[in-house]
Amino acid sequence: MGVTNRERVGKALDLLNEGLLPFVERELKAVYADRWQEVAREGQPPERGKGRKGEKLHLDCHALLTVMWNQWNPVFSKTLGQTERSLVNELREVRNNWAHQKNFSGNDAYRALDSMERMLAAVSAEQSGEIGQMRMDLLRVQFDEQRRSEMRKASFLPTEGKPQGGLKPWREVVTPHSDVVKGTYQQAEFAADLWQVYQNEGSDEYKNPTEFFRRTFITEGLKGLLTGALLRLAGQGGNPVVELQTNFGGGKTHSMMSLWHLFSGISASELPGVEELVKEAGVPVAPRVHRAVLVGTKISPGQTHKKPDGTVVRTL
Numbered sequence: 001m002g003v004t005n006r007e008r009v010g011k012a013l014d015l016l017n018e019g020l021l022p023f024v025e026r027e028l029k030a031v032y033a034d035r036w037q038e039v040a041r042e043g044q045p046p047e048r049g050k051g052r053k054g055e056k057l058h059l060d061c062h063a064l065l066t067v068m069w070n071q072w073n074p075v076f077s078k079t080l081g082q083t084e085r086s087l088v089n090e091l092r093e094v095r096n097n098w099a100h101q102k103n104f105s106g107n108d109a110y111r112a113l114d115s116m117e118r119m120l121a122a123v124s125a126e127q128s129g130e131i132g133q134m135r136m137d138l139l140r141v142q143f144d145e146q147r148r149s150e151m152r153k154a155s156f157l158p159t160e161g162k163p164q165g166g167l168k169p170w171r172e173v174v175t176p177h178s179d180v181v182k183g184t185y186q187q188a189e190f191a192a193d194l195w196q197v198y199q200n201e202g203s204d205e206y207k208n209p210t211e212f213f214r215r216t217f218i219t220e221g222l223k224g225l226l227t228g229a230l231l232r233l234a235g236q237g238g239n240p241v242v243e244l245q246t247n248f249g250g251g252k253t254h255s256m257m258s259l260w261h262l263f264s265g266i267s268a269s270e271l272p273g274v275e276e277l278v279k280e281a282g283v284p285v286a287p288r289v290h291r292a293v294l295v296g297t298k299i300s301p302g303q304t305h306k307k308p309d310g311t312v313v314r315t316l
Contacts, residue, residue, distance in 0.1 A: 003136075003282050005109035009098050012131050014210045015089070017061040019125030023300075024064050040067050062099070065092045080122060086289045087119045106142050110135060123299035129195070141191060192253040197260060198293040209261035213271040216258065225255055226262055226277060233263070233287040 028036035029043035037057045059067070068076050068088050077085075080265040091291045105114065174222070196202040204211045218226070225242060232238030244252040261271070263286055268275045278286060294316075305313045 002141075005104040005106060006098065007137075008134060009094065012113050012116050013061045013098060014093055015127040015131055016120065017059075019120040019127035020061075020064045020068075021059060023123040023125065023204060024067060025057065027075050027079065028067070028071070037100065039071065040079075042070070056064060061095055062092075065095065066123055084119065087122075088140070090115055091119060101288065104139070106145075111140070121297045124298065125299070126300070128297075149202050192257060194253050194256055194297045195279055195298050196294060197257055198295075206257065209266050210247055210270050210272070211248050211262045212257065212261050216254070216273070218273050218277065218297055219251075222251070222255060222258060223277060226258060226274075227281045228280045229259055229262065230278065230283045230286060233289055234283045235240045236283070260288060260291060260293070305314055 032039050065088055076118055114132055117128050117131040197207050200207055207217050228238040244255055270276045
């Protein structure tokens with residue numbers, strides 16, 4: 001049996017709780033110091049984990065969102081904006097609907113997951129990525145349902161018009177990718193995510209350098225960017241800093257992924273379209289470099305990283 005929308009929302013609420021808890025504790029402590037638990041208990045009935053003074057405080061999702069709403073002006077308005085305040089109010093309603101066994105339509109579930117992802121991204125919680133994956137999975141389910149519905153409708157529609165004779169089938173004029181032919185193409189995976197590529201996650205068409213360039217049409221703008229990077233790192237010119245300015249959907253993330261894969265250490269001969277670009281730039285081999293990725297929404301001010309040798313890093 002498939003996962004229901006209510007189950008999806010319930011799991012996402014658990015992740016929301018995990019992601020918000022460190023942030024809420026940190027912000028309350030910054031304002032109220034040792035009194036933060038006392039403040040957090042205000043407005044919380046005993047069954048929500050209020051308990052007695054001195055007992056360990058347990059904040060579930062309902063409690064966290066309530067505290068954020070009640071303490072918005074003195075505490076959370078210092079780090080979050082009005083958009084996040086609206087999200088807190090919306091998610092309180094989502095949580096209440098879930099707790100009262102209300103059903104969630106596909107659109108309602110998608111909206112809830114999207115809002116939770118945005119809320120966690122605003123506080124740089126790593127759980128936002130997991131909820132983002134859940135949102136994409138739900139989108140795939142919706143696309144599949146719509147496709148099956150359209151196919152059923154099409155099977156009952158009569159052929160209209162008078163097609164001209166002798167026309168070639170469109171598949172002989174434009175050959176689609178194999179995933180389109182096989183029906184496995186997922187529109188939900190079309191959005192590029194640099195963080196996923198850095199983590200070696202997602203589909204091969206983005207994380208695998210060869211597959212990435214096989215599906216990438218190197219425009220004049222992208223060619224100029226890659227050529228400039230090659231020349232700069234080879235010590236032959238090129239700009240040290242590049243500012244990408246395009247409209248939404250203009251290819252900024254795709255451009256950064258192109259740079260990431262160009263200097264992946266894989267031979268240019270294995271990257272479709274890159275070998276010719278390297279030759280034109282006059283750089284026989286792409287220089288070996290150390291790459292770094294910085295995604296602002298993935299940085300949490302309170303998150304530490306433990307290295308294999310036990311060293312705890314508290315900075316970038």
